[in-house]
Amino acid sequence: MSALSKRNPELFGLIRSLDDLNRTVDEFAAKIGVRVRHFTSNIEGEILDYVHKTANEVDAFLINPAGLTQFGMATRDALMEPGRPYLEVHFANLARWFHSTGTYDDSSIFSFGATGVMEGLRHHGYLGGLLALTLALDDTAFLGAGAPPVPPGDA
Incomplete structure (x- = not known):
């Protein structure tokens, strides 16, 4: 993620920095009335x-x-433990990305526990994912009656 400006724009789009991505996500979040916390490492x-x-x-x-897509089992498990939905998002289509790098195992260990996966839509996947998670949190028929209630303005 820290190398966005160096990535192939055909696969990764025109977002040139993490700050640009966060700003785009924040603007969209404000439009749909949710708050977002950013964390990157x-x-x-x-x-x-x-x-x-x-x-x-x-x-x-x-x-x-x-970079944890195929090896971050501890992170995947940490996301699954609290029972909160999580959405996995990738700028590039994983099959296309891994094929272009000569790696033919395009599997992600995160997909197994994810509520959903968005890939190949560049930065639009973050916006679609945020909207989808917001709608899913309000849909008890989808996430179940045990889903945490969503306070107004939170997602």
């Missing part, structure tokens, strides 16, 4: 600490596992 332990620290404070997680 290249260190899995820091991601684990963040997930554990905030699990009871947020209604859902939206994560781009990036």
Whole structure:
């Protein structure tokens, strides 16, 4: 994620920095009336600490596992433990990305526990994912009666 400006724009789009992505997400979140917390790290332990620290404070997680996509079992487990929905999002279509790098195993260990997966839609996947999570949190027929209630303005 920290290398957005160096990525292939055909696959990753025109977002040139994490700040640009966060600003785009914040603008969209304001339009749909939700609050978003941003957290980014290249260190899995820091991601684990963040997930554990905030699990009871947020209604859902939206994560781009990036370099952890195939190896971040601890992060995936931390996201599954609190029973909050999480959505996995990737700028690129994983099958296309891994094929272009000569890696033919395009599986993600995060998909198994995710409520949903958005990939290949560049930064639009974050916006679609945020909207989908917001709607899903309000849909007890989808997430079940045990889903945490969504306070007005939170997602």
